[in-house]
Amino acid sequence: MRILIIGSSGGIGSALVNLFLASDTEAIIYATYRTNKPEIDNDRIHWFNIDASSEPDIRSLTDSIPRLDILINAAGFLHLPDTKPEKSINEFTRDFFDQNIHSNVLPTIYLAKYFSTQLKSKHRTYFISLSARIGSIEDNKIGGWISYRCSKAALNMAIKTISIEWKHKLPNCCVLAFHPGTTDTDLSKPFQKNVQPDKLFTADYVAQCVLNVLNTAAPADSGKFFSYDGSEIPW
Template sequence: MNILIIGASGGIGSAFAQTLAARESVQRVVGTYRSTPPSWEDAKVEWVPLDVTDETAVARLAQDLGEIDWLINTAGLLHEGAHGPEKRVAQVEPEFVMQNFRVNTLPTLLLAKHMAPLMRHGRPAIFVTVSARLGSIGENGLGGWYSYRASKAALNMVIKNLSIELRRTHPQLVLASLHPGTTDTALSRPFQRNVPADALFTPAYSVNCMLKVLEGLSPEDSGGFWSFDGEALPW
């Protein structure tokens, strides 16, 4: 099995890479990083620099890859420099809004455009992107976090749309949005203060939970939005 992991230098991406590389059924893991390669190595893991918001770079990578069985996109943005999630609409800044969409939404479109042809091989395949429960419109009872919520809600729509389009050409492909739970990574660290200890997961725990969910899905489930514990989440 050949696996492509986008954002494999981050907490969740790295845990996916290490966990999957340890499986006998996996022959190759290609892990991308934005600027600094991870410090760990594995004979099955090939590290590739990639700005996943750059279509030219994504297309170039696709030309070099060959067939893919699983694609896992863990790239995401919640805060950047002095910018963080907005509590009120008065805090909205257009450039930060667009950066959220550029990192949280656009890459899945670019990856599908250039990588889906590499998954048209007739074998079972998975295309998954890490989303967030905060992207659920139906569960939003608190408001706030405008840019992040909106970009993740848009991401979920992208996955649903892709599942409809690719159903005919990729009948064995499962597309899914996955909520990883609150995981101890650089993305969530500034917001962990009020998270109970038993609700803050290690990346390894979150990844193992998500893998169980993925391995229980069939093509009939394609386009769904799932939590790490297997719960189907509302749009």
């Protein structure tokens, strides 16, 4: 198996790298980080330093990766040290909105643009992006967090659109959005106070949930939005 994990320095991304290394002793992992290279060393990992929102970075990554069985985008953005998601539209700023779009939408679109050749196969392949239930329009009952919410809704639309285009071009590729649930990582740290302990997941648990979805989803499921427990979320 050849597996590309974008955002392997993140909480969920690094747990995915460790899980694939342990669960598949033949797996070759292509792992990317943007800021700090994680201290996961193994002969089967190839590390790349990229900004996943940069088109030239994604394009040049293809030079080192001839083919793929699984591509997982685990990069994402929710807050800055001095800027939290908006409680009200009155807090909206263009800068914060742009940062959400930059990190939560662009990487998936560039990855689809440049990695279709690597994912085209007679065997089953997977293109999966970590989204969030908050990006479901149908599920939106409480509002708030408008920039993150809109960016994940846009990501979901990108996934659906890619899945439709690839139904004929890459009929064996399963294109999915995945909601990890609230996971104990830097991204969720400031928002964990009101989360019930049994609803705050470890990154290792969530990585296993991603693997469970990969093990059960077929190309007929392409274009679906799955939650960590394998249930489907409405778009």
